[in-house]
Amino acid sequence: MQYTLKKSLGQHFLKDEGICRNIVKAVEEMQPQQLLEVGPGGGAITKYLLQLEGVSFKAVEVDTEKVEWLLHTYPQLKDKIIHQSFLDAAPPFEGAFHIVGNFPYNISSQILFHILEWKEQVPVVTGMFQKEVAQRIAAKEGSRVYGILSVLVQAFYKVEYLFDVHENCFNPPPKVKSGVIRLTKSIDIPAMRSEADFFKLVKTAFNQRRKMLRNGVRALFDESTLTDELFTKRAEQLTVEQFAALTFQMK
Secondary structure, X not given: OOOOOOHHHOOOEEOOHHHHHHHHHHHHHOOOOEEEEEOOOOOOOHHHHOOOOOOEEEEEOOOHHHHHHHHHHOHHHOOOEEOOOHHHOOOOOOOOOEXXXXXXXXXXXXXXXXXXXXXXXXXXXXEEEXXXXXXXXXXXXXXXXXXXXXXXXXXXXXXXXXEEEOHHHEEOOOOOOEEEEEEEEOOOOOOOOOHHXXXXXXXXXHHOOOOEHHHHOHHHOOXXXXXXXXXXXXXXXXXXXXXXXXXXXXX
């Protein structure tokens, strides 16, 4: 039984066993009791994850052909595969669960936003991203790649860049390098008026990232507030904590 690669789904399958084992080792270090794999594809990581002892495992896969192939190749996956898009999925476990995945690059940002919706249940995420996206998630203020993803993820998670993955580790090789990062839920989440205000402020500020903050977020604050010196900076110069603190001054 064979499967085909679907470019429309951003599929690039890992073939380097060393990288697969390194990802699984990074997962195992965090001692998950419940684990969800996003986009198992050809099962490169899945076959190792199934060997983890004492772990309740599930996988979510949108591609019918891959679901059939996985069930045929790994019969122990019976009743463990959720056949739908991760972006439409509900949390598959009660209580806390970890997430792992070689995330499809074309929807990796949306995957992260969906994980943020589940953050109360997800203490750890170990994921492979296009290297540029992985670096953006881990970037600190002042960096030219620091942006919406950096701020929203880092408000709730500590980000560790674990290792690079070369193009030749995949079939077919993507045109970009990849990177594996780990997100661990923060103990000290910065105080904010509400998450909705925080998300709105960050997205608005970075919509015009090259402009002075005052010009980009004018609609969200009273004119008297905008005289504060902080508003003369650009969005990429503000820390996560500064964004969170500003929500208390929004209209």
